[in-house]
Amino acid sequence: MGSFPDESSFRRTSTDRQLNGIREATARAATFYNWRTKYGGMQVSEVKRLKELEDENRRLKKMFAELSLQNEIIKEALTKSDGPLLQ
Incomplete structure (x- = not known):
């Protein structure tokens, strides 16, 4: 049991x-x-626009980070291969 x-x-x-x-x-x-x-206090259209701007800002920040990283990689490669070309 x-x-x-x-x-x-x-x-x-x-x-x-x-x-x-x-x-x-x-x-x-x-x-x-x-x-x-x-x-x-926001209207529906204002909230939608704010969301769109936040999405665009997020996308641009990501793009900036990727391009900055690529720039650093290129600078490092040029410095190592040919001597200090870029400072």
């Missing part, structure tokens, strides 16, 4: 569920307030 779990395991599980629920609700509330701080 199977045994029943003791009472303390029920309490612990119930408390864990309550704490998880509180954590989730708190995270949702914090997310909402962060969202409201950032986007509050």
Whole structure:
């Protein structure tokens, strides 16, 4: 025959569920307030434009980082192969 779990395991599980629920609700509330701080008072078209600009900025930053890395690699290769051409 199977045994029943003791009472303390029920309490612990119930408390864990309550704490998880509180954590989730708190995270949702914090997310909402962060969202409201950032986007509050904006029209839908303004929010869409902001998202587009953020995406473009992210793309340009990535492009800049890649080109800077390529530039450093070229400088290093030229310096090692022919002596210090670029300083």
